[in-house]
Amino acid sequence: MVVTKNRVVVDPVTRIEGHLRVEALLDDKGVIHDALSTGTMWRGIEVILRGRDPRDAWAFTERICGVCTTVHALASIRAVEDALAIRIPANANIIRNIMFLTQMVQDHVIHFYHLHALDWVDVVSALSADPKATSELAETVSPRWPKSSPGYFADVHATLKKFVESGQLGIFANAYWGHPAYKLPPEANLMAVAHYLEALKWQKELIKIHTVFGGKNPHPNYLVGGMPCAIDLESDNAINVERLQLVREKILEAKEIVEQLYVPDLLAIASFYGDWASIGGGLGNYMAYGDLPQKHIEDVDGFLFPRGVVLGKNLGEVLPLDPKNPDEIQEQIAHSWYRYPAGKDALHPFEGVTEPHYTGPKPPYRALDENSAYSWLKTPRWKGHAVEVGPLARMLVGYASGRADFKQVVDDALGALKVPATALFSTLGRTAARGLETQLCIHWLMAEYDRLIANVKAGDWNTANTERWEPATWPKDCKGFGFTEAPRGALGHWIHIQDEKIANYQCVVPSTWNASPRDAKGQHGAYEAALIGTPMADPEKPVEILRTIHSFDPCLACASHVFGPDGRKLAEVVVR
Secondary structure (H helix, E strand, O other), rough: OEEOOOOOEEEEOOOOOOOOEEEEEEOOOOEEEEEEEEEOOOOOOHHOOOOOHHHHHHHHHHOOOOOOHHHHHHHHHHHHHHHHHOOHHHHHHHHHHHHHHHHHHHHHHHHHHHHHHHHHOOOOHHHHOOOOHHHHHHHHHHOOOOOOOOHHHHHHHHHHHHHHHHOHHHHHHOOOOOOOOOOHHHHHHHHHHHHHHHHHHHHHHHHHHHHHHHHHOOOOOOOOOOOOOOOOOOOOEOOOOOHHHHHHHHHHOOOOOOOOHHHHHHHHHOOOOHHHOOOOOOOOOOEEEOOOOOOOOOOHHHHOOEEEOOOOOOOOOOOOOOOOOOOEEEEOOOEEOOOOOHHHHHHEEEOOOEEOOOOOOOOOOOOOOOOOOOOOOEEEEEEOOOEEHHHHHHHHHHOOOOHHHHHHHHHHHHHHHOOHHHHOEEEEEEHHHHHHHHHHHHHHHHHHHHHHHHHHHHOOOOOOOOOOOOOOHHOEEEEEEEEEEEEOEEEEEEEEEOOOEEEEEEEEEEEEEHHOOOOOOOOOHHHHHHHHOOOOOOOOOOOHHHHHHHHHHOOOOOOEEEEOOOOOOEOOOOOO
């Protein structure tokens, strides 16, 4: 971190995936009046995919990220299926929904406890907590959670004390303990630390569902035309009764974690930070592609996550969107380190170009110039509007669509916190939306499991449609769009297939929408806009910046490894 007069530079932002730099410009009162969000790595997967077999694209794109470990595969196979007009069997659709929801639930719980909670929880303060008083608090917050005895919290207290006394905080290192922005009492901090450790042990269990249906995690297997897992209840080498029962057990365990730990802790912690219900609102524009088809992917109206756009915080109207329409979604590069063909300043992803063109200062540098190019992220816009994507966008689109299930969880939370609906447009609202979404997802996960069981009992064991597997059955030239709602927001893949190979491939990921630099008109991206207006108590300890940025759960993608056709390494990026 670098602090100069009226400028705070956080590079890298930690507890995220990938490499993000944030520069905040302060006025004389210590309030952020401008901000820069900079992606400091080049993805380049689109270049790697050109000329390859489109049936293999999912395996490459899935490795864009080690956290969103299934969503790129799902978007990729949907793009290929859209291009080739392939309709998948009902069981394949349900299994994909189960994989999707498993990722969503696990990712959201991890985000709250392990990536974001430490912005609100003072771990060192927990050392002054009374284990008996902590037990009484836990009984109030999570009365059905079994681990809440004074002895349990005394053991957690002793473990934490050893960490601190050793001088090596390990997983709790590199934070701003003692910062005046922390408001939780010691007992609430100790309870949160205990539940942090519980969630850390649990998270590896839920993803066993991915190993059942996808063979492994991370990066489970997918298949153009369906899913690669066979169902045979009498076989030891397929999805059988034992494996289906394991899936049910893991869903029930996750339901307990979500309903008895995550959501109660979220509401309890949020109750101490009411001022953050008016900080970090940002753009006020929200977009969701929608997902969880109940029939076919073309039946958008039947999605459990509805599709649409909310502009200007207007919850009275949801605007339709068409990601294939070249007049709707375009990527600009006015402030990005890329080059487009002459005369082009914005391109729809079907025509997208990924040509790096670095014009920034020679690293290391102290500050970037917001009037020039300053990021490896492009700048996507919907009909010229900067929009936010992610859990808050999905919840607001669902709420504004009049969906009863969305309205119930949102209204219940607003009532519990005693805040108006406008509190949703904030850092606190963004954090709360992720937990409320998880409540919906865990119930949908069990419902999808029940649908699969009903089909299997009825004798439907089909999981793949291979009618158009062979390239000889494909059109000579075709394009397709694939999408999903990744944990961090709307994810789109656009593919152009020509002569049985990938002619062009473009990914517009959630953090490209949210972390994008400003556009040609000077409109900020979601991160930048959300930081503006934030007061900082101590610029040397920018916990306020972390709170808002972490509320989006940034994912800048892991790395790029580029090899020649002979296997020779052409480039390597080493981050120390």
